[in-house]
Amino acid sequence: MLAVTGFHFEAPAIFGGFVGVDIFFVISGYLITGIIASEIAAGRFSFARFYERRVRRLLPALYVMVALTAIPASHDLLSSERAEFLRAAAAVVTFTSNLFFWQQAGYFDHAAVEKPLLHTWSLAVEEQFYLVLPVAVWAVLRIARGRRLVLPLTLGGLALAAFASAVILMREGASATAFFMSPARAWEFLLGSLVAVSALPAPRAGLVQQAARGLSLLLMAVPIFALRPGPGFPGVNALAPCLGAALFLWSGTGIADVPRHRLSPLNVAAFVGRISYSLYLWHWPIFAFARFAKPGLALDGSERIALFALTVVVSYLSWRFVERPFRTKAIAPTPRAVFGLAAAASVLLLLGAGAGLMLNGSTSEADRAAQRLDAYNSYDMKPVYRYGSCFTTPDGRVPDDCLRLVAGKTNILLWGDSFAAHYYHGLTASLDAESVNIMQASQPTCMPTFSAETQGVASCRAFASQMRDYFAQARPDLVVMSADWLENARPPRFDGMVRDLRQTLARLHDAGIPVVLLGPSVQFRTRLPSMLARATLRGVTPDPETFTRSDIFALDQAMQAALPTGEGVSYLSILSAVCEQRRCPLTVGGAPLSFDHAHLTAEGSDYVMAKVAPLLRPSVTEFSSRQHADDRAHQAGGEGARDD
Template sequence: MRRDYREDIDWLRAIAVLAVVAFHFEAPAVYGGFVGVDIFFVISGYLITGIIQSEVKSGTFSFAQFYERRVRRLLPALYAMVVLTAIPSFHYLLTSERQEFFRSVAAVVTFTSNFFFWFQTGYFEHAAVEKPLLHTWSLAVEEQFYLALPLSLWALLRFVGGRRVVPAALGVLSLASFALCIWLMRTDRSADAFFMSPPRAWEFLIGGIVAIPGFPVLRHALAQAVARATALVLIAIPIFSLRQGPGFPGFNALTPCIGAAMFTWSGIGVPTLKRSRYSPFNVARFFGQISYSLYLWHWPLFTFARFSKAGLVLGATDKVALFALTVLISSLSWRFVEQPFRLKGLAPTRGFMFRIAGLATLVLLAGSALGIVASQRPSEADRVALQLESFNAYDYQPLYRFGSCFAPASGVLDEVCLAFAPDKTNLLLWGDSLAAHYFHGLGKTTDPRLTKTLQATQAACMPTFNAAAQGNAWCRGFAGQMDAFFADHKPALVILSADWLEYSRPPRFDGMIADLKQTIAKLNERGVPVVLLGPAVQFRSRLPSMLMRAHLRQVDARPDDFVLPEIFDLDRNMKAALPAHEGFSYISVVDVICPARQCPLTLDGGIPLAWDHAHLTAEGSVYVVSRLALKRVIPGQPAGLNPESRDSGSTLTRVPE
């Protein structure tokens, strides 16, 4: 192993950091950019293992020297970011949020932030974007790995040795770590697998295995090129196709980690070439060199930039400008903070470096304690925001009949969901979560003595008989169950509703309309009338959070800033594509609820219309359903269905719009 500079490692760092930044900045198509962190873990394992084994072999290894390098590499830029991030926290955070922020500062400087955020929130949950230091969890995992690896590797190399023993030992440890990760995933503890060091250790270790002498080295240029091309494909697949959620890390982390290990493996022994100043490879090397500072700065800048916007959403122009600013700040951090400490221009001796690091740590811990104490007393803004904050943990499950008639664990709806009442008019609500959120409103606005609402709702499943169009197995099963239900049941009315915005994303609009027309026609052929509710009111971000930020900044909450404008265009297109005919009508939710595009944000008592970006609160469900044209076709309301037609399958000539 040579410890010469390897340009390709900086290329890989660039891929990793740009993937993470693109994911967090919500760049189009970069759905799985979070795997860049896993790539960093592999790189760290490779480099640290290579350094330790080469120094042990030459007799120059020193734990003090090892940790001096880690301190110089990690702490100056990290501490500078933490200090400067604290400044905008006094303007953009509630006092209660600042209290949590200063607690996270203490966790960051003690490298326990993975534990801190593990207790606080999931990485992919809504509240994550409101935590400026959340991204430091990965640094804590890395530092904890640095505490265990040097001693273990030193002992193996010093007392066991052997070209095969050390790789075998690392392989066994890697398999044990991966097995732990999979076990945690399968026992519904994905947060443990995500944030904790032991189930992440395998990612570092597979990089370390490649660095150990005895691992085969590619000598032929063609083999190196094929390995590198394969590695890039393995890295690109999850970056552009993997979706965030509880299915990560687990098996989904294998592809990017194997790809990163192959990439480093393919470059062993390959010399760094001289390139022209404007070569694209030099651009990649630049981003690789500033990758640590870029990772440190991108997330707090994104968080506070969101807080500065009324709708908590950054437009495309905002994101481009923010990326440029992030690169500029990161370059300055690399040039004037990272480099002087790493090259010993500042703190030239080991003892001096350790003293500076220790003093800075104590200062930050003291500042953290003062910040926590200063944030003990809630402000008026905190008291007003407390009600809104409660909606971030809104208990929607009873309203949706979760686990029974919405998202049943078995994938099959309970019998009670579709049980007919022989002496009542049976209505069927069919769709996904944006159908389920109307169930409570229907129950409160219909006469239970005359009407029964049946419910068939499954998360992320469009109401269609075309099972092949559904994207997953439980949706295909859901479509089959509904087909079987309608074979021998005729509700008086079927109400279709779903997240049409999601199902119609380009280029899927025409396919969605075709599926809906086929489903409606099939229901009408069986004598079942249909009402389709158009796109629900959707907001740019979580409505309670936007209202809370508007109150904190003392600005008016305006629907134009909060409401997602795409819903109006989609509603117009769906209305034109699904004209009313005998047995079918389209009802525009936004036309009824948002006259002149001015959608209500709160109801009486300051209750938000929705508890997240689209799903209605209980009060919001009643508000919306009571105003829809549905009231004209439900028994007990003006122009209601003839009670004699209950369960008879009689057709509806036209639902008034």
């Protein structure tokens, strides 16, 4: 639970904290299967009693969270987001929120933080598993007639089939299906189930047990700190934390509880465990709505710490006054009462969601204006960036057409990653196409250097190799280099980035190829369209200083100081050209400068290059004049040879 909360609250180094959900699935399968199997063996199992416990455990705190979250949702969300929230609430009640969010943007996509009920997908997966598992275990044990291996073998076979389906889905590019769908997640629950029913002997106390416990912690900790969010999860990447959780459970088999000191860290962990369900329910909507209250939609470190403390308090109150009374039967003491109350609450929530959807039809002008800005979150950048041709190709190499020199024109090559590609549209609009030929060589995340060994991605190594070969035989009149310097310079990588750039600049200089290196692009604290939409919705005038990242200015100065300038090499500060007194533009003609945190829209690219192109024109003119002088000298030399 702490891993999940740390990931969502953007705690430092908790890059893969989302695997906490996978670890929980293993624990859940272990507990539930163990309870079912033991009750069946004792002749005490009852489907009604099982589902009564599940209702008491899950629904009261969940329904209270949904109802209370609807209050800020009514005024903090765009009308389209309110409608989605209400539909999500209905999906929560019907145990189908995983299906609902599967049809929306992915869990790791930009819009995820604007979905206050997104985290309920895992509860839907859990609830769906609970609908199937008791029936399956009961049926297998009836058929087994006392044969002990039948149940673990059956569960093991089902786990392997579910894991295989998840891997196949990942390989076919259906990572969202593998993430949200119960069949592809079932192996995680079943892994815990196997620990519960396999009857494996307990590890011997001492070295064996300690080794098992240490290995299990390592298997869980490494993904939490090292795994990165993205389409590569779950699948094989989920295997280590799940195996770690299973090994941890097994390593504790038969071990008696040990009394702990009142201030022991394990008692703190036990407290988190007691409130963990309410903590999971409340942490995400609290974080989401706290962001909406900030003009820049970003929380600093102290704010996140305070928010976590608030979340713990709210979660404790939920556990104390909602969870416990239902679980101890202080409220709804009989099965009939608890099922009746659950049914009534479900109907009320569904009716409330339906009424909210009907009343949500009318929107204000501010809401419509905010929606127009928010639509840029789905901006189609492909034609603007020449996606699939001169930017983002499968093998990392750009086609020859992107690099073709044109005789009689000044040939300018734009070289780098997406932060080079986003300047192409504006550069073509700002320079005369009759006299200038603009070429483009760009690949995602690939820094424009020849040092292929520093490029950690195979496509970047291929790209660097192609550019080495290209410059060995071609000589553009000017190379314009740009990249996401802020990402490439993250500590401790700044010195290595500068070293690679120096080596590349030196090689181009030795080849007689002039270079202009563009400094850091304008970057915002989070997605600019979302920040502008929230500001418009609240009637707040956007503040460039609040929206813009301050560290780009420090990086700009550091790069200017560290990189060589002189004959054939120029450093051009984008920020100095665009951001007057460090106040960067947010919109251009009603369109956001960027469609995300930094990548320019077509309007943004035109605006920035209109400021930058005049600074390039003297270089272009100089190089063009030099080219004509070389041509005249070559021509004169040829005539002299003929006279001889």
